[in-house]
Amino acid sequence: MTTNTSNSSAANKGAFQALPVINVAGLFSDSLDERQAVAGQLGQAAREVGFFYVTGHGISAQRMAGIRAAAKAFFAQPFEAKMDYYIGSSASHKGFVPRGEEIYGSAKPDLKEAFDVGFQASLDHPLVQANTPLIGPNEWPPLADFKQPVLAYYDDVFAFGRTLFRGFALALGLDEHYFDAMVTCPPSKLRLIHYPYDASAEDAPGIGAHTDYECFTMLLADQPGLEVLNEDGDWIDAPPVSQQGEEAFVINIGDMLEVMTAGQFVATSHRVRKVSDERYSFPLFFACDYHTQIQPLPQFLQEAEASEYEALSIGDHMYSQALQTYSYLRDRVAAGELSLPQRARGVATFGHMKKKAANSLDPECTASTR
Numbered sequence: 001m002t003t004n005t006s007n008s009s010a011a012n013k014g015a016f017q018a019l020p021v022i023n024v025a026g027l028f029s030d031s032l033d034e035r036q037a038v039a040g041q042l043g044q045a046a047r048e049v050g051f052f053y054v055t056g057h058g059i060s061a062q063r064m065a066g067i068r069a070a071a072k073a074f075f076a077q078p079f080e081a082k083m084d085y086y087i088g089s090s091a092s093h094k095g096f097v098p099r100g101e102e103i104y105g106s107a108k109p110d111l112k113e114a115f116d117v118g119f120q121a122s123l124d125h126p127l128v129q130a131n132t133p134l135i136g137p138n139e140w141p142p143l144a145d146f147k148q149p150v151l152a153y154y155d156d157v158f159a160f161g162r163t164l165f166r167g168f169a170l171a172l173g174l175d176e177h178y179f180d181a182m183v184t185c186p187p188s189k190l191r192l193i194h195y196p197y198d199a200s201a202e203d204a205p206g207i208g209a210h211t212d213y214e215c216f217t218m219l220l221a222d223q224p225g226l227e228v229l230n231e232d233g234d235w236i237d238a239p240p241v242s243q244q245g246e247e248a249f250v251i252n253i254g255d256m257l258e259v260m261t262a263g264q265f266v267a268t269s270h271r272v273r274k275v276s277d278e279r280y281s282f283p284l285f286f287a288c289d290y291h292t293q294i295q296p297l298p299q300f301l302q303e304a305e306a307s308e309y310e311a312l313s314i315g316d317h318m319y320s321q322a323l324q325t326y327s328y329l330r331d332r333v334a335a336g337e338l339s340l341p342q343r344a345r346g347v348a349t350f351g352h353m354k355k356k357a358a359n360s361l362d363p364e365c366t367a368s369t370r
Contacts (some may be wrong), residue, residue, distance in 0.1 A: 015230040019238050020045045021248065027167050031055030036170055043171030046253050051228045051267030053248040054164075063156050064220060064247060071192040071280055073143055074105030074115055085141055087116060088328030090126075092136025094118050094189075101327050115192040117150055119158075121185050132290050133185035133319040154190050154284065157218055161188075161286040164216070168257065168265075172297065182288040187318055188214065195225075195272075195279040211267040212254040213318045214287040219250040221281035226250065230271040238270075256288065256319065259309045262300035265294050289313030316341035 021255040022041045026034040045052040074082070079098070087095040098116040117138055121128050127135045140147040162183065166176040219226075224239035241248040288294070295311035320340050323329045331340040 015232040016049050017049050017230070017236060019053055019228065019236070019250070020049060021053040021055065021241065021243070023056040024054045024164070024167065025058075027163050028058065028207075035167065035176065039167045039170035039176075042164075042167045045266040046168070046171065046257070048266075049228075049230075050253045050266030051238065051270070052251055054251050055243050055246055055248050057160050057249055059156050059160060059249070061247070063153045064147075066145075067153040067192065067220075068222065068280060070143075070146045070149045070196060071115070071282070074141060074146060074192065075113060075194040076309075077141075077143075085115070085139055087326070090139065091320060092118065092121075092138070093134050093326075093329075094138050097326075102325050103327055103330070111198070112193055112195045113201050114194070117154060117190045117192070119186055119188050120151070124242075125185060127185055127290060132315070134189075134315060134322070135185065135290060150190075150192070153282070157190070157284045158188065158286070161216075161218060161284065164218070165252070165286065168216070170314055172261065173299065174297075179288070182292050184289055186287040186289050187288045187315055188285055190282065190284045193281045193283070195275075195277075195281075197278040198276050210271070211258075211269060212252060212283075212285060213256070213321050214254040214285040214314070215256045216254050217252050217285050218251075219252070219281060219283045220249070221248065221279065222356075223270045223275070223277050223279040225275050225277075225279055226281075227271050227273060227362065228252075229271075235271070254285070254316050256294045257314070259294045260297050261295040262309055264300060287318065288314050313341070 020041075020066065022038065022045060024038050024042075026038040029035055031163075034294050056115065057191050082096045083098065085095040087093060087097050087101070089095070096115050097116060099111050099113050118134065121135050121137060123129075123137060125135070128137075146348070162180070165179045165183070169176045169178040172178075221240055224237060226238040227235040230236050237249055253265045253267050257265045292314045293311050294314050294317075296309050323333050323338060323340055329338065333340065
């Protein structure tokens, strides 16, 4: 279903009506020409849409089945057992996120539950020793076949993210290893998200328009519901796609790549519809290291929009967004126990497509991650 939110007629005849599909197998080739050919497609999709499917990614069906089984086993537990791993009790913002925990602005809470897993950092890592927000070891519930398949999935998809980042570097005219040194122990989160079956749910906006905080997102989902905003203010369906028996990932540009390119790469607004079907989704948010200063790359400094993008620490940006959206952190900020980092931006302040269609968005929508 495509939901029209405005009279979009011929306002922009070039507005996308579907997400492009890119076979990225060439990124794994020994041939630079083949890698650059894929990078050209990545760059075009990042500029024109900000969202696309990828096939040829190399993530096995076994890995996908493993994380789905692990998620179903965890969320099938009684609420009290899940709350033993409540994110508000975590030292590094990881663990179980109950329904209603995430509230964006003054909007309504999301009716979903999640389990958040971070990059594995040992207790003796310098960033952990320095009490860096969002960085630290994961805590694992004592479920059979949970930790191992979740970590295996994380490791495989994160490794694919490194390859994809090299493709983006080539697309920007950089050495393909330009970003490598920026990704050693990042606050990159994998979310296991469960939308329970809701017989009373109407097919309507659910999780509202937002952009993702990090560099880019790699999403696996098992049911429709995700929608992407085009330049005309129309919501375009992005259902699960398979080609030749391989499930595609949905990739979308995040805030930090928008900053690096001064808006040339688009952090496109997206949302999830309310549907009655039970739904599981698994986004991995690929980020640079916490203290990485993100600012427009030199070739984009003269762009007209460059002045909108002040340099900011990727970790501070991610932490400030968490402080404004998770109830337990909002309470600590209100009590004066925590404070927003300097240069903290408000929730949902990136994405030029959102700006163009801001007046057409439902003010009752909440914003969250898929």
